[in-house]
Amino acid sequence: MCRDVDSSTPQVIVELGAGAGPVTSMITHLMHPESTFLSVELDPELHAMALKRCPDVDIQLGSAVDLDQFLNDRGIRNVDCMISCLPVPSLPKAANKSIFDCWERRCKSGVFTQITQIPWYFRRMYARAFEDVEFDLVMMNFPPAGVYHCRNLRQGYTEQARLPGH
Numbered sequence: 001m002c003r004d005v006d007s008s009t010p011q012v013i014v015e016l017g018a019g020a021g022p023v024t025s026m027i028t029h030l031m032h033p034e035s036t037f038l039s040v041e042l043d044p045e046l047h048a049m050a051l052k053r054c055p056d057v058d059i060q061l062g063s064a065v066d067l068d069q070f071l072n073d074r075g076i077r078n079v080d081c082m083i084s085c086l087p088v089p090s091l092p093k094a095a096n097k098s099i100f101d102c103w104e105r106r107c108k109s110g111v112f113t114q115i116t117q118i119p120w121y122f123r124r125m126y127a128r129a130f131e132d133v134e135f136d137l138v139m140m141n142f143p144p145a146g147v148y149h150c151r152n153l154r155q156g157y158t159e160q161a162r163l164p165g166h
């Protein structure tokens, strides 16, 4: 998940869906000390747990759907690294569209990094939305999980790509 977090250079890093903060914590350990890091979590209880675990991180309570607003509030234009732990297959289509569109406009690396707890199962779904989808199996997780590194959002992906939420 943190493959593109670079400890040698300051970056703007965004995490979506902090949960109780395991990935959040790893990002803080790996990132350059001058990096800007914004995390977003929807659930107030999990948000409180993540804040307790990572008190120095800017963790916004709210929906990733409002990411544009959260970035604007902080004067952030571009993002170097976007890491999503969101339950993409379960989100409404409009929510995914808003998140992917924000990522496409803002994320300079061109990589949408997405966690999965069910390896390969949703690969075709991501491949319908993105032209290039790379998958890393993570055997160290129990049960084995994985990461999708997605690039190049397809034109008209919401109509043609049968995004989740239909």
Ligand SMILES: C[S@@+](CC[C@H](N)C(=O)[O-])C[C@H]1O[C@@H](n2cnc3c(N)ncnc32)[C@H](O)[C@@H]1O
Residues within 6 Å of the ligand: 016, 017, 018, 019, 020, 021, 022, 023, 024, 040, 041, 042, 043, 046, 062, 063, 064, 065, 085, 086, 087, 095, 115
């Ligand atoms: C699979 S959990 C991942 C939690 C943690 N990052 C981890 O790896 O254990 C997904 C998280 O996304 C959060 N979430 C779901 N919808 C969201 C949304 N629209 N905006 C922000 N967070 C959301 C959930 O509350 C949950 O904490």
